[in-house]
Amino acid sequence: MxxxxxxxxxxxxxxxxxxxxxxxxxxxxxxxxxxxxxxxxxxxxxxxxxxxxxxxxxxxxxxxxxxxxxxxxxxxxxxxxxxxxxxxxxxxxxxxxxxxxxxxxxxxxxxxxxxxxxxxxxxxxxxxxxxxxxxxxxxxxxxxxxxxxxxxxxxxxxxxxxxxxxxxxxxxxxxxxxxxxxxxxxxxxxxxxxxxxxxxxxxxxxxxxxxxxxxxxxxxxxxxxxxxHLADPRLTPRAVAAAHHISLSHLHRLFKEQDLTVAAWIRHQRLERARRDLTDPALCHHTICQIATHWGFTRAADFTRAFRTHYGMPPRDYRHKALGTQDETHR
The missing domain is CATH 2.60.120.10 (Jelly Rolls)
Structure with a gap:
């Protein structure tokens, strides 16, 4: 600390x-x-x-x-x-x-x-x-x-x-x-x-x-x-560079010293927001697809694949473990 x-x-x-x-x-x-x-x-x-x-x-x-x-x-x-x-x-x-x-x-x-x-x-x-x-x-x-x-x-x-x-x-x-x-x-x-x-x-x-x-x-x-702007599915490195009036190569140079590329950092932030919402009891009535879409994931399969790769389990299992709820298909 x-x-x-x-x-x-x-x-x-x-x-x-x-x-x-x-x-x-x-x-x-x-x-x-x-x-x-x-x-x-x-x-x-x-x-x-x-x-x-x-x-x-x-x-x-x-x-x-x-x-x-x-x-x-x-x-x-x-x-x-x-x-x-x-x-x-x-x-x-x-x-x-x-x-x-x-x-x-x-x-x-x-x-x-x-x-x-x-x-x-x-x-x-x-x-x-x-x-x-x-x-x-x-x-x-x-x-x-x-x-x-x-x-x-x-x-x-x-x-x-x-x-x-x-x-x-x-x-x-x-x-x-x-x-x-x-x-x-x-x-x-x-x-x-x-x-x-x-x-x-x-x-x-x-x-x-x-x-x-x-x-x-x-x-x-x-x-x-x-x-x-994480919720905007149009948020891409090119869109970020344009919003700040810099070239795409300049944007990549700014992130060069980071562990993640610009695109990877955007994806990581979206996954973290989605993970937080999946474990929030107040949002248990929202489907996994709704949460993924809210944070800029336009394809459910892409979200599930990225989530499993990052957190080691599918989003449904992660939510079930965090909230102790039943499988969404049986609720």
């Missing part, structure tokens, strides 16, 4: 919880001034993942204000960019006097540990929820004056590269058990690539990205596109 730690304010007495959380924020982000209307019995939790030099943490907390002042910057500066993906509640950020941006669910926001900021995390109905990311500035393709234009501004996490980053953060923080310790730095590299690509897109500075970052980001976009 990747290196991870879980923190809960409930692990300490009520009178000590806010101070406990303040110290945790100082260690995770940077020295901050924290205030809250709930300081007498503060409730918060954090799941910290260390992905190489990148730190990612889903968190839930009561309404809170945290400030990074010039005095605190002089005291200590880890020189990191911090991005937050808002899941529930709102975050108001002031990076310059008189200029406040409000971020709601689905938004991304960025602050710099080297510059002052004033944030209010608020949710009137339950805890504020989000995912935080901390990245050393020198590891990003874009930093300095360019990224300064994005500090505090609202960036959409519902479309394009913002959605791809938000989806990856959500996935990596909800499925940690499937990762090995050696996966941490690789996952951190993906976060850095996605953040760099998102900043370059927002600043219209794609030329600032390295060829490696562009290639890895394009591969992630293609994988996301494939997963969103």
């Amino acid at each position: 990747v290196c991870e730690s879980v923190f809960r304010s409930e692990d300490v007495p009520a009178a000590d919880r806010f101070d406990y959380w303040r110290e945790l924020m100082i260690q995770t982000i940077a020295p901050l001034e924290l205030t809250s209307d709930h300081a007498d019995d503060f409730r918060a939790s954090m799941h910290l993942l260390e992905l190489g030099a990148v730190h990612v943490w889903p968190t839930a907390l009561q309404s809170l204000r945290f400030r990074r002042t010039p005095r605190l910057i002089r005291q200590s500066d880890p020189e990191r960019l911090h991005m937050s993906f808002v899941v529930r509640g709102t975050v108001g950020i002031v990076v310059q006097p008189g200029q406040e941006a409000i971020h709601g669910p689905g938004d991304l926001c960025v602050v710099d540990s080297s510059q002052p900021f004033d944030c209010h995390a608020i949710n009137g109905r339950g805890p504020m929820e989000g995912v935080g990311v901390a990245v050393p500035k020198e590891m990003l393709a874009l930093a300095g004056d360019g990224v300064n234009k994005l500090l505090g501004h609202r960036i959409s996490g519902r479309e394009g590269l913002g959605a791809l980053l938000a989806q990856f953060l959500t996935s990596v923080t909800t499925d940690t058990g499937s990762f090995q310790a050696s996966d941490g730095p690789r996952l951190g590299t993906i976060v850095i690539d996605l953040m760099s690509a998102l900043f370059a897109h927002e600043l219209h500075a794609d030329n600032a990205l390295t060829p490696e970052t562009r290639g890895r980001t394009l591969t992630l976009r293609i994988r996301s596109f494939i997963q969103q």
Whole structure:
């Protein structure tokens, strides 16, 4: 598993919880001034993942204000960019006097540990929820004056590269058990690539990205596109290449370092989705043919052959073993 730690304010007495959380924020982000209307019995939790030099943490907390002042910057500066993906509640950020941006669910926001900021995390109905990311500035393709234009501004996490980053953060923080310790730095590299690509897109500075970052980001976009269109039987490598305005040979080169070809990866993803549905009790009234067709298999015989080859038994037997149901022909 990747290196991870879980923190809960409930692990300490009520009178000590806010101070406990303040110290945790100082260690995770940077020295901050924290205030809250709930300081007498503060409730918060954090799941910290260390992905190489990148730190990612889903968190839930009561309404809170945290400030990074010039005095605190002089005291200590880890020189990191911090991005937050808002899941529930709102975050108001002031990076310059008189200029406040409000971020709601689905938004991304960025602050710099080297510059002052004033944030209010608020949710009137339950805890504020989000995912935080901390990245050393020198590891990003874009930093300095360019990224300064994005500090505090609202960036959409519902479309394009913002959605791809938000989806990856959500996935990596909800499925940690499937990762090995050696996966941490690789996952951190993906976060850095996605953040760099998102900043370059927002600043219209794609030329600032390295060829490696562009290639890895394009591969992630293609994988996301494939997963969103698995049900379309017309999804082929040629269709994928056309949708991304690249040649078929370019597409194959992007997947060359993978264990599977593009076509094989599409088939594998379809089989996994079909396998998941076959073992879902809520879908037991759907026939095997219906499930196969839903995931882009136009010929039942092709699906059965591919499923048996991949999982070692026909889909009917696999379903029977998973659900304990009778053979479909006798139900």
